[in-house]
Amino acid sequence: MNNIIMRLENIQKFYKGQVDQLNILRNLNLSINKGEFIAILGRSGSGKSTLLNIMGLLDRANSGKIYFDDKEIKLYNDREIDRIKNKFLGFVFQFNYLLSEFTALENVMLPALVENYNKKIDIENKAKELLSSMELSERFYHKPNQLSGGEKQRVAIARALINSPQIILADEPTGNLDEETSDNIFGLFKMINKDFNQTLVVVTHSRDLANMADRRYYLKKGILEEKTETIDNFR
Numbered sequence: 001m002n003n004i005i006m007r008l009e010n011i012q013k014f015y016k017g018q019v020d021q022l023n024i025l026r027n028l029n030l031s032i033n034k035g036e037f038i039a040i041l042g043r044s045g046s047g048k049s050t051l052l053n054i055m056g057l058l059d060r061a062n063s064g065k066i067y068f069d070d071k072e073i074k075l076y077n078d079r080e081i082d083r084i085k086n087k088f089l090g091f092v093f094q095f096n097y098l099l100s101e102f103t104a105l106e107n108v109m110l111p112a113l114v115e116n117y118n119k120k121i122d123i124e125n126k127a128k129e130l131l132s133s134m135e136l137s138e139r140f141y142h143k144p145n146q147l148s149g150g151e152k153q154r155v156a157i158a159r160a161l162i163n164s165p166q167i168i169l170a171d172e173p174t175g176n177l178d179e180e181t182s183d184n185i186f187g188l189f190k191m192i193n194k195d196f197n198q199t200l201v202v203v204t205h206s207r208d209l210a211n212m213a214d215r216r217y218y219l220k221k222g223i224l225e226e227k228t229e230t231i232d233n234f235r
């Protein structure tokens, strides 16, 4: 398999402090193949969220290049960035950021409605199908405060999938869930990776989730180190 859909080249991110510069990412390189499941591990503060936010075009690197499908993204072009964010990328956060005034179904539909308001019926059907595949067919009309933590996270995953993104980026998607619910979400990631051939990049502290991935990287001192063996103790 050598079908690269996203590539990071010499990505640097730093913050200027009072005294000196804080280097978070130093000449970081990463290539992601279509259909791959990549896990990113690393200590708190090592820059995992920073990296994921840069990949998700939610934050900008100080230097370096990002390519999607071998085409460089012009990071200064806001229209191009918005289009790629909505069509190419799906994001799942640690805290799911569902909109509290909307039902589960509406939350999943929203990113697609933004693109294609006139296809409301098709979008609704697709959202229902996705929620059903996550065993949420009985929860379409629940608002976030009427859902459990794991259910909310599954709604967030369905929402990330609605525009059929090329890549899903997930930042500690089970960080605030109990072990059993986390296992359930891990199974779901495995399912969307295998059944939908969905490309996934997941930041996690979970050994179990990391060991399900095709490749595991440890972020340390601003660079990614690949771990070839499975992980039993990485903290």
Ligand SMILES: Nc1ncnc2c1ncn2[C@@H]1O[C@H](COP(=O)(O)OP(=O)(O)OP(=O)(O)O)[C@@H](O)[C@H]1O
Residues within 6 Å of the ligand: 015, 022, 024, 042, 043, 044, 045, 046, 047, 048, 049, 050, 051
């Ligand atoms: N706006 C900012 N200004 C200065 N430093 C920042 C800023 N934002 C983040 N940092 C620093 O960048 C480093 C990386 O933060 P990041 O959130 O990427 O870590 P992380 O690996 O995701 O950690 P965690 O596992 O705790 O979520 C941290 O040391 C943080 O203090």
Ligand SMILES: [Mg+2]
Residues within 6 Å of the ligand: 048, 049, 050, 171
């Ligand atoms: Mg983080």
